[in-house]
Amino acid sequence: MSTGKGLEGIVAVESEISSIIDGVLTYRGYQIDELAEQSTFEEVAYLLWNGKLPNESQLAELKELLDQHAPITPTLLKQLEEYPKDAHPMAVLRTIVSALSMYDPDAEQQTLAHNRETAIKLTAQIPTIITALARLRAGKEPVAPKAGLGFAANFLYMLNGEEPTFVAAHALDKALILHADHELNASTFAARVTTGTLSDMYSAITTAIGTLKGPLHGGANEQVMATLREIGNLDKIDAYIENKLANKEKIMGFGHRVYKNGDPRAKHLREMSRQLAAQIGDTLYYDMSTRIEELVTQKKGLKPNVDFYSASVYNYLGISGDLFTPIFAMSRVVGWTAHVLEQLEHNRLIRPRAEYIGPMGRRYEAIEHRR
Numbered sequence: 600m601s602t603g604k605g606l607e608g609i610v611a612v613e614s615e616i617s618s619i620i621d622g623v624l625t626y627r628g629y630q631i632d633e634l635a636e637q638s639t640f641e642e643v644a645y646l647l648w649n650g651k652l653p654n655e656s657q658l659a660e661l662k663e664l665l666d667q668h669a670p671i672t673p674t675l676l677k678q679l680e681e682y683p684k685d686a687h688p689m690a691v692l693r694t695i696v697s698a699l700s701m702y703d704p705d706a707e708q709q710t711l712a713h714n715r716e717t718a719i720k721l722t723a724q725i726p727t728i729i730t731a732l733a734r735l736r737a738g739k740e741p742v743a744p745k746a747g748l749g750f751a752a753n754f755l756y757m758l759n760g761e762e763p764t765f766v767a768a769h770a771l772d773k774a775l776i777l778h779a780d781h782e783l784n785a786s787t788f789a790a791r792v793t794t795g796t797l798s799d800m801y802s803a804i805t806t807a808i809g810t811l812k813g814p815l816h817g818g819a820n821e822q823v824m825a826t827l828r829e830i831g832n833l834d835k836i837d838a839y840i841e842n843k844l845a846n847k848e849k850i851m852g853f854g855h856r857v858y859k860n861g862d863p864r865a866k867h868l869r870e871m872s873r874q875l876a877a878q879i880g881d882t883l884y885y886d887m888s889t890r891i892e893e894l895v896t897q898k899k900g901l902k903p904n905v906d907f908y909s910a911s912v913y914n915y916l917g918i919s920g921d922l923f924t925p926i927f928a929m930s931r932v933v934g935w936t937a938h939v940l941e942q943l944e945h946n947r948l949i950r951p952r953a954e955y956i957g958p959m960g961r962r963y964e965a966i967e968h969r970r
């Protein structure tokens with residue numbers, strides 16, 4: 600039996616959703632660069648779910664559905680109020696998404712129509728959940744979603760209680776496009792494994808959220824911000840990075856299992872970070888990030904991944920560090936649900952083998968003879 604450690608290089612599913620070929624990322628055949636520059640998150644969601652870009656009426660219909668499903672029930676709000684205020688937002692999100700299934704009388708239905716509706720519902724409600732929990736723990740009242748604002752602007756509106764500037768909403772929208780799907784990353788694979796047992800969509804997305812949370816995956820963006828804060832200023836960067844590398848510690852936001860010559864999403868986030876820093880007139884975290892990139896690339900040959908510059912981008916948007924990974928989930932739910940739908944279309948249980956390397960031939964010993 601062959602064991603690709605961490606399943607490196609192993610092709611586990613066939614997919615028509617996104618591809619990484621020779622370092623180029625596409626969603627349904629469209630290059631990420633073009634989508635990031637020209638599209639919107641809602642268009643990308645439609646594309647990932649349906650395989651084609653929407654026309655005007657299809658887009659209008661999707662936006663209306665997202666608006667319709669965005670409010671969360673008083674029961675869920677009450678649950679959010681009762682969770683410990685210092686719980687990690689990813690733990691809260693994982694728990695609430697799991698709870699949502701119990702309030703959906705059709706949760707156990709595996710029809711395509713119901714699963715498609717659930718995909719839209721989850722996508723619509725996750726921003727409302729994240730912003731409600733952020734406000735509640737700050738002792739503020741949650742702000743209800745406002746129809747017609749658009750997905751990214753509505754998130755910032757619910758978070759801050761005031762409508763965002765065009766620049767802020769546009770920056771977040773672009774970041775959401777860049778995070779929406781990524782071939783067979785760990786959380787998507789986890790969602791597909793859950794779906795492969797014919798479990799329901801809520802279970803698959805709960806699995807995915809738990810998987811995204813880890814610092815080797817989506818949780819890295821929060822850790823990047825923690826690193827920037829820990830270093831604190833430009834003068835301390837070189838010593839900090841050299842020390843980490845000498846101790847064989849990982850620098851968060853660098854490296855990738857698939858991209859060895861750089862993540863094509865990082866350049867968009869770097870530029871967004873540069874622009875936001877200049878507009879706000881506080882370039883510290885952008886300047887620190889570029890110096891860290893320079894050093895890590897020079898000393899270790901590693902390039903920034905999608906999580907590295909997204910940290911300073913979200914920070915410039917006034918978002919607190921522990922909401923960065925939930926924001927990743929708020930975008931990636933579109934990719935996860937597209938993969939759940941695709942898995943169900945050609946489902947076969949996902950069940951690889953393990954090569955047993957433990958002891959053999961042991962005999963049972965009575966408890967009084969054990970040491």
Ligand SMILES: CC(=O)SCCNC(=O)CCNC(=O)[C@H](O)C(C)(C)COP(=O)(O)OP(=O)(O)OC[C@H]1O[C@@H](n2cnc3c(N)ncnc32)[C@H](O)[C@@H]1OP(=O)(O)O
Nearest residue numbers: 814815816817819848849850851852853854855856904906
């Ligand atoms: C959205 C996303 O999930 S993007 C990834 C987000 N995660 C991070 O940014 C966390 C930091 N990065 C990492 O831990 C890794 O690069 C991963 C998890 C992304 C990829 O891991 P793998 O493909 O398993 O690579 P692996 O960990 O084997 O690294 C290969 C070598 O590069 C080193 N390396 C990889 N990433 C880093 C890093 N960020 N900092 C320092 N060294 C690193 C490893 O220590 C290893 O070195 P060695 O050969 O001397 O032992």
Ligand SMILES: O=C([O-])CC(=O)C(=O)O
Nearest residue numbers: 780781783784785856905
């Ligand atoms: O593909 C991966 O392994 C991780 C990643 O970049 C993502 O999920 O966006």
